[in-house]
Amino acid sequence: MSRPQSRAASLEPPLHPFSTSRRLAAEALGTALLLAVVIGSGIMGERLAGGNDAIALLGNTVSTGAGLVVLITIFGPISGAHFNPAVTLVFAIRRELGWGTDTAYAAVQVLGRVLGVWAAHLMFAEPVWQLSTKLRDGPAQWWAEAIATFGLIATILGSVRFRPEATPLAVGLYITSAYWFTASTSFANPAVTVARALSNTFAGIAPTSAPGFIISQLAGALAAWALFSWLLKERTAP
Incomplete structure (x- = not known):
């Protein structure tokens, strides 16, 4: 007699039959659009805020949150809408993504983040190639990224x-x-961190500050995977 289907399985959405090439294209395009949102809204917010960083951050925040809702809704059924190597790593560890596929996801996320930054720069008549000079260093920033x-x-x-x-x-x-609520303004994404190092604008981060953020992000992701693997595990019937 077969075991009854678990509650988790019954709540998972049906898988859609998209080819690997379409899934990778979705990840690349989604990541590019996400970075265009993050960088573009930061530039717009800073230009319109008249030197008020709180107003600039508010504009950057609302645009990024809204953009994520739309992008995940569109690309989620195709690729899972990771847009984030930390998310891809967790799903690979959970064996919900093949190890070859996770490497390909990370590669196209890197490509997408560069294209998204450049697209934002071109929209606002900024130099395409930039390196940020905004330092974001120290244990408090790293801890904030782990929490985020x-x-x-x-x-x-x-x-x-x-x-x-x-x-x-x-x-x-x-x-x-x-x-x-985070001191670092929640990058929470290694691809976004590297991309923002390529933009000397409101949302930027100096390349020398990026490694500390990335290490903290990966540590936070692995900690969440470990805890929630236990927390969400159902008791098996005897």
Whole structure:
């Protein structure tokens, strides 16, 4: 007699038959659009804020959170809408993504983030090639990035487990909140971190500051995976 289907399995959305090439294209395009949103809204916010960083950050926050909801809704059914090597790593560890596929995802995310930054620069008549000079260093910033990424992975795993249809909104709302409650303004994404190092604008980060952020993000992601693997595991029937 077969075992009854688990509650987790019954809540997972049906898989759509998209080819690997389409999934990779979706990841690249989605990551590019995400970076265009992050960098573009930062430039616009800074230009319109008249030197008020709080107003600039508010504009950057609202645009990024809203953009995430839309992008995850569009690309989620195709590729899972990771747009983030930390997310891809977690799903690879969970064996929900093949190890070859996860490497390809990371590669196209890198490509997409560069194209997105350049697209934003061109929209605002900025030099295409830039390196940020904005230092974001120190234990408080690194700890903030670990917390931000931990919360992002927790949001994704929890919403996928219990309310998969709410995942786009949950992720968008979490990032909107984390922009303000973290000292680092919640990059929570190694690809975004590297991309923002290529933009000497409001949302930028100096290349020398990026490694500390990336290490903290990966640590936060792995901590969330470890905890939520236990927290979300159902008791098996005797």
